[in-house]
Amino acid sequence: MRIFELTEALEEIATAEVKIRRGAVNIHQPALGDTAMLDPDDVTEAESVFVPTGAPAVQLEIRRGREILPLIVTTDDFVFTPAYADAVLAEGAELRVPAMPTLIAYSEMHRDVRAFGKAMDEKGLEPELLAATLLAHRCFLAGAIRVGLWPVRVAAWWEYANARITPRLPLPPFRPDEVWDDLMADVTEARQQTEQAKTP
Numbered sequence: 001m002r003i004f005e006l007t008e009a010l011e012e013i014a015t016a017e018v019k020i021r022r023g024a025v026n027i028h029q030p031a032l033g034d035t036a037m038l039d040p041d042d043v044t045e046a047e048s049v050f051v052p053t054g055a056p057a058v059q060l061e062i063r064r065g066r067e068i069l070p071l072i073v074t075t076d077d078f079v080f081t082p083a084y085a086d087a088v089l090a091e092g093a094e095l096r097v098p099a100m101p102t103l104i105a106y107s108e109m110h111r112d113v114r115a116f117g118k119a120m121d122e123k124g125l126e127p128e129l130l131a132a133t134l135l136a137h138r139c140f141l142a143g144a145i146r147v148g149l150w151p152v153r154v155a156a157w158w159e160y161a162n163a164r165i166t167p168r169l170p171l172p173p174f175r176p177d178e179v180w181d182d183l184m185a186d187v188t189e190a191r192q193q194t195e196q197a198k199t200p
Helices: 003-010 106-121 127-146 152-168 178-198
Strands: 017-021 024-029 034-038 043-048 058-064 067-073 078-080
Touching (some): 034 067, 078 106, 127 152, 152 178
Antiparallel strands (some): 024 034, 067 078
């Protein structure tokens, strides 16, 4: 799509902050603290859609290779499709995954991943459930990344849960992913900045 067509379509979402930077369209949601960064050439369509709350929403169709992925921009959220488990696990690795939603909201992903991280100290959690949930959450994050989001705060909770689970439960290997590695590097940097801010 042409930039002006995309920005005009997004004007319907008054709370979203839309800016053009270096040819990319940045859609910032203040309520989430994250920004979807999109190349307009990757967006094949933008149209108004109905959401249960009745609030305005715009669905963008984003080309990723041979796939067309939806990104729904609402008044205070992003909604997207989680990645498939096969896309994040190493080839040949097997792990049962709980039923995955067709679409998930960014706020829902954040809530679930954070709650899971906080539950790591609870006793009696079944190992298979822990592994499957960790994988599902990684699929959520991978889905967010595919549509131009960069969920550092959510990834920090995932990394925390992963660090707690791995020593007591062997997990199948994940597929090598440089983009994921970059996200984890940003998580590490964010932790360091937080610790420095706490130092008097």
